[in-house]
Amino acid sequence: MSRDPELQSSSPERPRPQHGEPRAVQASQLLGGAREIIILHRGERYRLRLTQHDKLILTK
Template identity: 70%
Template sequence: MIAEAELAPASDQPVPVVNSADLLGSAREITILHGTEAYRLRLTRHGKLILTK
């Protein structure tokens, strides 16, 4: 179980909000590069998002 403190933002600044449609566009899957790692963000047929490494 994740403690509430782990979910809180690191500062008092508002957390940016990004619409998933802005990321995916018309695609059902994108690759997100984070440093040297690549992550796959996929939209399932049930409308859920799955992020995998």
């Protein structure tokens, strides 16, 4: 099985939920204490930002 290097992390993979439900991830786990992260997808960069009003904004 080929793994996308953008998806590799130091944490072990969790099994996917049954019946096609999407996996839920806490925003705090994604952000890791930062207010902003870059998400790489198919060669494109997306910015996920936590606003001062505690909202999430995803931009390309």
